[in-house]
Amino acid sequence: MFSKLRQSITAREAFELVKLDLQAVEREISVESVASVDAITTINQYVQAGGGKRLRPALLLLCARLFAPPNDCGRRLAAVVEMIHTATLVHDDVIDVAKTRRGRPSTNVVWGNHTSVLAGDWLYMQAFQIALRERNFHILDLLISLTQMMVEGELLQLDRLRRIDVTEADYMELVDRKTASLFSACACLGAVSAVADESAESKLAEFAWNLGMAFQLVDDILDFTST
Template sequence: MKLSSIADAKGVFDLLRDDLAAVEREFARQSSSEVRVITEIAEYLLAGGGKRIRPLLLLLSAKALHFRGESRIRLGAVVEMLHTATLVHDDIIDAADTRRGRPSSNTAWGNSKCVLAGDWLYMQSFQVAMEERNFHVLDLLISLTQQMVEGELLQIQKLGRLINEEEYFDLIFRKTASLFRVSMQLGAAIADAPKEIEGQLGEYGRNLGLAFQIVDDVLDLTSEESTLGKPVASDLREGKATLAVIHALERGTGEEREAIRTVLADRSFNRVPHKTILAILKHHGSLDYAMDAARAYAEVARQCLTDLPDSEAKRALLWVPGFVTSRDR
């Protein structure tokens, strides 16, 4: 597998510069409403930036299969609108104050307006997808939305509780990796790719999404607030046990396990400081364990591209897993 010409973020961005700009414009156009507050919230979220990795994956999937139709722009906007809607609802559920270094939308507009704006974005994304007149596309999006909502409900049920790795991976598939998978599948669907190719690209997205979320969870524990754009260790404060924490719980002493349980139950570091939890995780190699798992999923993602003909888009897709596992935010 050749990696020449696509070796960094700039190379990938240059490859998709015009398409990503078109997706941004389509997102702005489709999220404009006669109800001004919806437009204001959507504009605020769009201006907040983000990696745009989900539309990027859809665009690369379509490009690797030589599809250049306008559907790739519309559906690129659709997956970003769906992602944005989940962020709005997540911030409300988590009572978040900040997102990407700025006040979260619910802080600025209040929960009531934001939950309805999130609902509107969900419905608008399906309205845009309807323009494809493609039942397979709609089926992918409906199943995806059900999985994401189920993931959020399951997570709420498990807050403050100890979970095992199987439960953790089920959660992060539903909440994160399912959208990565469907983004890749949509690129294949609009290109009329064979089911086998669509399935392989979907598996690339699934494994990449799992790697992405594991890294996110590690960064939440170890990064600085100025880099992360939100308070560190938010997951523990919200009662969420992530992979490194689960690993430490299985290997720690009784005292160490009790310290972790206390933080999860209290949803605060009032009785056990963050640095104590971090020391436990480092002592048992739990952070390294989680990162090794992320890198393993990233490598599986690369292997899913074996049957794809060589192209600039394929080389970009081969580069993305390394970016996902080496980022700092």
């Protein structure tokens, strides 16, 4: 399957390959973001309406598509990774005392830190609830390891906040835990959803990890040069 791919493809073309699947993922997120507590539902709807590139679910679906057309499992897992990503953004805004997110007031500004943290926690738990429906221990293992990495990354970031002695190695560790680990998990979950073999999953995990590192480096450089 890999040999049939063109040497290069634009991001627009890549997203077009999974356009309909991403629309289904968006609907899945909308349905799964409804909670029994109205405040949580309102926050979830507010965050989802803020948009975003949906890069992580697209990566998962594209990795699945290398082996077979994305299926219901792949679309559900794509919703899961986007919800986890959203939860990290909500928590990040609290930690960073952010005022805006995607051009709008951040959740912590609108609802306060306490409510925002709990809403982020709910998104994490809901993502795991959806993943549990697959009854697949490997999926759960990937998500648990991912969540541990990302939480550890948040704690490390807090420890290094506003310090001037942060080294390149420190920075790369943060990128690994907070961004590259999620990209890698997306690739693995895409492979799992398509029942790919272990070797293919491992190669995709390595590719996506490097993609995540590069993505965050570029993103941070753009932030730095635009200020």
